[in-house]
């Protein structure tokens with residue numbers, strides 16, 4: 076697992092370091108926002124500081140393909156210094172505290188930083204440890220338990236599929252903020268094992284009460300699951316993993332069920348970093364409490380959030396980040412430089428592409444209140460080969476060649492930066 080190695084042995088007493096814009100997290104959201112801020116031209120890069128403890132930036136979307144045997148793990152990662160915009164400052168120690176009253180940040184080594192504007196983009200933590208026994212089985216190379224939510228466990232899934240000789244497969248999903256991602260590995264595994272003629276009994280256990288939160292896509296995916304003979308069990312949460320035994324709890328009745336397995340895929344529960352709530356920036360679930368349309372913090376006008384760590388009530392995806400970034404930047408400049416109110420322009424756009432086989436993708440696109448917001452409706456009435464080609468070939472290109480350079484405006488295409 077990705078653990079922070081920085082140990083605070085003593086409080087650092089050096090002078091605070093100031094940045095005009097501090098960005099916590101150098102993941103998809105932190106990179107995209109820093110690259111677009113630099114391109115926008117209102118800031119010089121040296122006045123922007125990104126806090127990111129990891130040396131490698133991960134294109135997590137690619138981990139589905141790693142598990143599905145369609146790409147190698149090293150194709151999903153690049154060194155931070157290669158993807159961070161030139162001259163933007165990088166602090167490689169994790170943030171442990173923010174004081175939004177004093178505009179200060181403290182990192183794990185005790186160093187203090189100050190800011191004019193703060194953007195929180197710290198993603199979510201994958202809490203495998205909250206499922207009893209899960210880490211032990213995931214870390215045991217002999218145990219048939221894996222997960223596409225971490226690249227090493229995704230590599231294990233690929234190996235498990237290659238070596239599987241038949242039996243019962245279980246795919247577990249906690250309440251999740253993006254229901255499309257877990258379905259990918261179910262269908263890709265089914266496709267690969269069917270191609271080899273392996274005899275399988277597929278079971279999907281979901282804590283949610285439907286296959287997908289949007290009725291149209293739920294119906295399409297439900298029909299596909301039925302056609303492929305996949306059994307779906309709703310409102311069931313994985314609580315414990317033992318050697319070839321998984322224990323589930325009904326989310327309503329709390330009744331427990333034990334099931335044998337020969338192959339188990341785990342989607343980890345996800346939670347925001349503790350420093351958000353501890354710094355007084357969180358909502359009741361600990362996500363950064365921002366206005367759903369402006370991305371500005373509900374109490375602190377110079378604090379913003381986007382991506383997985385934000386309270387924005389939409390599916391948490393990289394596609395959502397691409398839609399949020401230009402709005403956040405515009406509002407930050409409006410409120411700070413132009414002294415104008417933020418515009419309520421974000422309507423919750425998000426997109427979840429679901430591989431239904433290794434040749435087709437169902438592209439789900441929607442916004443707040445479960446409203447469809449489709450870009451290519453003609454290809455979105457069911458799973459499609461065209462969407463597959465976009466997802467497999469174009470999206471990774473857009474990410475590595477356009478997004479990290481601040482040139483990708485999501486479905487608005489190339490960003491031209493004409494100003495606010």
Ligand SMILES: Cc1cc2nc3c(=O)[nH]c(=O)nc-3n(C[C@H](O)[C@H](O)[C@H](O)COP(=O)(O)OP(=O)(O)OC[C@H]3O[C@@H](n4cnc5c(N)ncnc54)[C@H](O)[C@@H]3O)c2cc1C
Nearest residue numbers: 100102103104135136169170197198382383391392393394
């Ligand atoms: C298997 C998988 C498949 C996916 N498939 C898709 C897909 O098909 N389409 C799609 O659009 N999205 C997909 N996603 C979702 C997408 O990857 C996320 O929504 C996106 O990465 C969110 O970006 P983020 O910057 O908010 O979080 P992240 O990219 O997770 O970045 C957060 C960063 O913050 C850093 N950080 C955390 N704590 C601290 C701290 N205390 N101090 C400093 N830095 C900190 C972390 O190290 C990390 O680098 C997928 C995700 C997974 C795991």
